[in-house]
Amino acid sequence: MSHSTSSAAAGDIPVFDRIDDFRAWRREQLKQNKTVGFVPTMGALHEGHLSLVKAAKEECDSVVVSIFVNPAQFAPHEDLDQYPRTFDTDYQSLASTGACAAILLPRVSEMYPSGITLDRSQQRGTFVDVLGLSHQMEGIPRPHFFRGVATVVTKLFNIVQPERAYFGQKDAQQCVVVRNMVNDLLLPIRMRSIPTCREADGLAMSSRNRYLTPEMRKVATLLYRALGAARQSVVGSGNKERKQILEPAYGIIEEVVQQVKDQQLGFDVRLDYLSLVDVATLTELEQLEESQPAILSGAVYVGTTRLIDNILLNAEEL
Incomplete structure (x- = not known):
C-alpha cells in the first residue's frame, strides 16, 4: 500500500x-x-x-x-x-x-x-x-x-x-x-x-465492542454499572475502606454472572479484576484518604471479548 x-x-x-x-x-x-x-x-x-x-x-x-x-x-x-x-x-x-x-x-x-x-x-x-x-x-x-x-x-x-x-x-x-x-x-x-466516550447506556466505546453479539451487548454494561456502584459508595455513603467501596461492584458482577448462567445464553461472563489505585503511583489502595485522586477500574470477559473501563475519583483528568 x-x-x-x-x-x-x-x-x-x-x-x-x-x-x-x-x-x-x-x-x-x-x-x-x-x-x-x-x-x-x-x-x-x-x-x-x-x-x-x-x-x-x-x-x-x-x-x-x-x-x-x-x-x-x-x-x-x-x-x-x-x-x-x-x-x-x-x-x-x-x-x-x-x-x-x-x-x-x-x-x-x-x-x-x-x-x-x-x-x-x-x-x-x-x-x-x-x-x-x-x-x-x-x-x-x-x-x-x-x-x-x-x-x-x-x-x-x-x-x-x-x-x-x-x-x-x-x-x-x-x-x-x-x-x-x-x-x-x-x-x-x-x-x-x-473523557471516555460512551454509548447511550453507558458502555465505553471500543473497537472490541464489534465482537459482541446482541445478547452479549445487553449485559456488557455490567462493568460500568459496577464501577458506578463503587463510586456511589464513596460519594453517597462516605466509605473509605477498599472492601466497602468495592463490595457493591462485586455484587453487581456476581448477579450478572449468575443471570447469564441461569438463562443459558451460550456464553460466559467472567470478572478479570477490579482495582482501586492512587492516580499518581497506581498503588492499590486499602483506604481512600479524603479527596485523594484515585482510579476505580476493572476488566470483564463477555464471551471471549475482554472489556475494560474506569471511573476517576476526586480527579478530572489523568
Missing part, C-alpha cells in the same frame, strides 16, 4: 506510509509556525477516537492521526492477526470531522528496523519500559503490554514531534504510563487525556 500527497485532491487528507515523506510535511508545518496535535491509534476508529481528534483541533493548528497496529504490545497468544484493520472507513471517519490534517500509516519495517517478533525472548533492538507503573492492573494479565505501548509511542513522538498528544481516559493506566514517560524522558510534549 503506497500513499503520498501528490495524488491528493483538494480537501483530501494526505496519507504518509513513509517516515521521510511525513517528516518533510512536518517541516512545512514548522516553517508556517503551526502547532501540531497528535492522536495515536491502532485504527478501527469509533466516536471515542474522533472526540480526541476534535479536542486536538480545538487546541492545535494541525492534527495528525497515526494508524498502526503495534506488534510489540501483543503476546504470541493474542489477537494481532485478528485485530480489525479498516483503513477505508477510518479515512472516511477522519475526513468527516474536517479536523485531521495528515494521517501517518507507518510500515512495520520502518517502525522496527531491527525486526519484531511476538516472542519477547527473541526480540532485538531498543525498547522503552516505564518501571513501577506497567506491571499492575492491566499489566498483570498482559505483562509486556505497556513495554510495547511505551516503545511505539516514543517512536511515534519522535516522528511526529507534536506540541500536544491526546489519549482517551478509557485506557487510564496507559495515560499514566505515557504521562510519566513524557516527564522522565524530558519530551517537550503536553499530554492530554480526554
